[in-house]
Amino acid sequence: MTCLGYWTPHPKRPNILLNSECKWTAATIAMKPTEKSATKQPRRTPLKNYTLSETIFQELRNRLQRGEIGAEDRVLDYEIAQEYNCTRMPVRQALLRLASEGYLMGTTRGFTLPTLTTQDIEEVFEMRRLLEPHAASSVIGLLSEEQHMALTLAYHKARRAAEKHDAQMMIDANVAFRSIWVGAVQNKRLRDTIQRFADHAQIVRSTTLSHPPTQQIVANGLKQILDGFLARSGENVYKAMQEFVQHAQQQYFLLAKASAARSA
Numbered sequence: 001m002t003c004l005g006y007w008t009p010h011p012k013r014p015n016i017l018l019n020s021e022c023k024w025t026a027a028t029i030a031m032k033p034t035e036k037s038a039t040k041q042p043r044r045t046p047l048k049n050y051t052l053s054e055t056i057f058q059e060l061r062n063r064l065q066r067g068e069i070g071a072e073d074r075v076l077d078y079e080i081a082q083e084y085n086c087t088r089m090p091v092r093q094a095l096l097r098l099a100s101e102g103y104l105m106g107t108t109r110g111f112t113l114p115t116l117t118t119q120d121i122e123e124v125f126e127m128r129r130l131l132e133p134h135a136a137s138s139v140i141g142l143l144s145e146e147q148h149m150a151l152t153l154a155y156h157k158a159r160r161a162a163e164k165h166d167a168q169m170m171i172d173a174n175v176a177f178r179s180i181w182v183g184a185v186q187n188k189r190l191r192d193t194i195q196r197f198a199d200h201a202q203i204v205r206s207t208t209l210s211h212p213p214t215q216q217i218v219a220n221g222l223k224q225i226l227d228g229f230l231a232r233s234g235e236n237v238y239k240a241m242q243e244f245v246q247h248a249q250q251q252y253f254l255l256a257k258a259s260a261a262r263s264a
Contacts, residue, residue, distance in 0.1 A: 053090035056080065057097055064103055064113075065175045065199055067168070067206050074110035102200050113202055118256075124201045125249040131194050133241040136225065137234035139184040148230055150180050155222045162219040167210035170218065174209060177222055181229065204252045207259075214251045221247060 060080075063069050080091045095111050098104040104111040116124075143151075154177035161169035178198065185191040208214045221244040228237035 052084065052086060053093040053097075056084060056091055056094035060094060060098060061103060061199070064098075064202060065171075067171050067202065067209075069113065069202075070206070071113050071203065074107075074112055075104060076110040101196060103196075114200070116201065116203060121201055121204060121252070122249075124197050124204075125245065127197050128194075128245045129242065131190065131197070132245055133238045135185050135187075135190055135194055136181055136241045137238040138186075139181055140229060140232045140234050140237055142184045142186070143181070143229060147180055147184065151177060151226055151229060154180065155219075155226045158215075158219045158222050162212070162215040165212045165215065167206075167215075170209045170215050171205060174205070174218065174222070177225075181225075204248065207255050208248060208251050211251070211255055214255070217247055217251060 060069075060075070069075065075095065077088045077091045077095060080095075081088045084091070095104065096106075099106050099111060102114065105114040154173050158170055158173035158177065160166075161173055182191055182194055185194070209218065221240070224240035225237060225244060228234075228240050
């Protein structure tokens, strides 16, 4: 550091000089040029690795939402690393984060979808019934005309999927519709909680949205929710969302029971 001005002796410590235009402390002036501060600098994660890990996390979560990772699939870190042409470290960071948030489960042979019991699924639906109607009705005055249009397009995509019995199109439309209104929720903790609970039960999404009669029920439910949003009616949105979650629960357990009977 270069200082201008004149030097004067310290009034009590003549061996220390003070500068008229610099406010150095005695400890700083007395420090030898080669002496380093004992204060440790905070360790920082390289920006490049952090950004890549976040990118991988978001992409894998999107795949989970779209049902592209099934119950029998294993997510292996070295395969993802090859896909992104990177080391395993950012991949492991993303996978461990997905596991900590309940999206995946770590095993000795990679990561898989978590195994959910009947009670687990019932609890997920209970949380959805408690949170989603309130959250959806809270955004009626926040949605823009552009978001109304996006919701409408997502609904029409769901309707076409139901007509074609296209499971993947229905999943994509359902995820898109949901992401729009959930993204408008102002409470970040509430928003993240709703998204996680819906994403955790991938088996529900894959079971119900691949069943043609249920696809029609889902499309009809989305229409009721959409009408409430367009009318900016909190009461209608609340009621429509309650019915939507209730129908999803009923259809899932009916299909699960039928599947178990066929396997018996």
